[in-house]
Amino acid sequence: MDLLTLLQILDSTMRLATPLLLACLAGLFSERAGIFDIGLEGKMLAAAFLSAAVAYTSGSVWVGLLAGIAASLVLSGIHGLASITFRGNQLISGVAINFLAAGLTVVIAQSWFAQGGRTPQLSGAARFNPITLPFAENLRDVPVLGPIYYELISGHTILVYVALLCVPATWWILYRTRFGLRLRAVGENPAAVDTAGVSVVGLRFAAVGICGVLCGIAGAYLATALQAGFVKDMSAGRGYIALAALIFAKWRPWYALYATLLFGFLQALALRPDLIEAVLSFKVNGQLLDVLPYILTVIILAGFVGKAIPPRAGGEPYVKER
């Protein structure tokens, strides 16, 4: 395998890891504040649909992105209402949100566009287009570094760079700000936060809101950058893979980047069965690559490779008076 093929694989790794990374960080904020969220999938799907629909009608992908974030935030609001305000079961709420998105997107898409539950193809300004970083063209002929810069680092859509920047930003917010400290505390011991006079409900709603925004970007990326338009069930389990990555990463931002890159790499490999066969000189089953993230997560969860300990107050509604 030559450098160029390797770079192509890594390039599609970047593209496929981006929605996973955004959704994984979204889950990180929510779960670090003690709110389990298996509704990442549904929020991404809803955002994918509305961003594509609005980008198509308005002709501007930025308006579409905002609409996608709004759709995701509405679902976040429902999740917050159910699991924070009414102290319901967070897992059941997440399941409901996934189904709500899976159903509503198709029903509305059929009603608006009558194309069998999809939006029309997006093109031009209604999509996020690849951006070429400065000097990429000039440096292309520099040996080794030139192709790496041109193929791998340059030539992605803006959302890929946004997702990457979200990693240090998340780290900084969580570990270097007062808000982050409180957010982590509310996921470990909400009673202590409450005693200190900080609103548990407020913090948790803030976390769920951030989760909504990030899921919204992830969904918009799927429909307006990775692909050109919305199709039924296009999130295709990515929300669950992100959840798996979150456990893999033990709820930490930098590890989240590595985990989603790994899972993105597996997805990129699954797209190129010819290459795997050429390198390993035997046939690797495509299904195996597809389910590898899930199997790895089960192994991690089983504690065979280090222990993943979730935030202590995760999944439990906070009841003030005892």
Next chain:
Amino acid sequence: MDVMPKWAEVVLVPLISLLLAAFLSALVILAIGESPTAALKLMIEGAIGSTYGWGYTLYYATNFMFTGLAVAVAFHARMFNIGGEGQAVLGGLGVALVCLYIPWPHWSVALIGATAGAALFGAAWAAIPAYLQAKRGSHIVITTIMFNFIAAALLNYLLIGALKADGMEPATRKFAEGAHLPSFQDMFSFGEATLFRGAPANVSFFVAIAACIAVWALIWKTRLGYEIRAFGHSESAAKYAGISPTKIIMISMMISGGLAGMMAINNVMGEAERLVLNAVEGAGFIGIAVALMGRSHPFGVFLAAILFGFLYQGGAELALWTSIPRELIVVIQALVILFTGALDNMVRSPLEKMFLAMQRKKGEV
């Protein structure tokens, strides 16, 4: 301690949740420019207006009874088995192996064998997450989600590989005649009158009813059922009373997985008579809605399963005759899960306040 009378708890709360879900669904139908009343009429005609419609409604209901019971049993032990889908996939595999490789002389023995195979495979698929939960502390919800995906990939792998019949389709060959279950049409047509013509409902409906009764007896009439409920109410109290958490987690999850797997005698053996991709069609997830709606009681599950069978068949009719896609049913399902599960307190607390006020008034008089 109980603020509400029992009838309000079992009838009023689910009914209000259902009405809220129905109201929002009607708004969705209105918003896409169709008439909710016309849609409801069409659904009723299509799903329960003929024996053909009933044949489909009860066929779907059979699936949902099994998966609903599966979720309900796990709920009693305060576990959320979200893996009914994967367990039903594996149950299908069990049924297929039993029906393909054993020459059955008569459907009645075949049914017993297939039920055992389905339950065994479903239970085995639930046993791994259960073991990981009990011994390794990994969260059952996450592992069962992962196992759903792994099950789907495993089936995919087998159906394009080892079990594939000749031809293009990823499916097994058709089961032999000895494994053919009598359909409602075979059972209830006398002389000239053909009832349930062409509908897939079959004898496994009665197996599902038997399963409802068996689960009721298990949960409320046996020592094991008592232990499951005790564990569900308070793990520490159960432990103190000498109940082993590992045992309860393992057994209740295996019963749950077995029930979900048993769904396959209906859809794989009764209807398709071969194993195809995606035979479960989300029934494992609908079990969540059914169990929540039925308050984890087998009789409630029975009623909720028939309601969802009606919605499923009615939704198919809607998709056929109007521009409302089938996915509307997914929306209704989501709303039912939301209101009966996650937003339960929202529905309940105003009612509790109301009953409390009424009691106080009575006290004053």
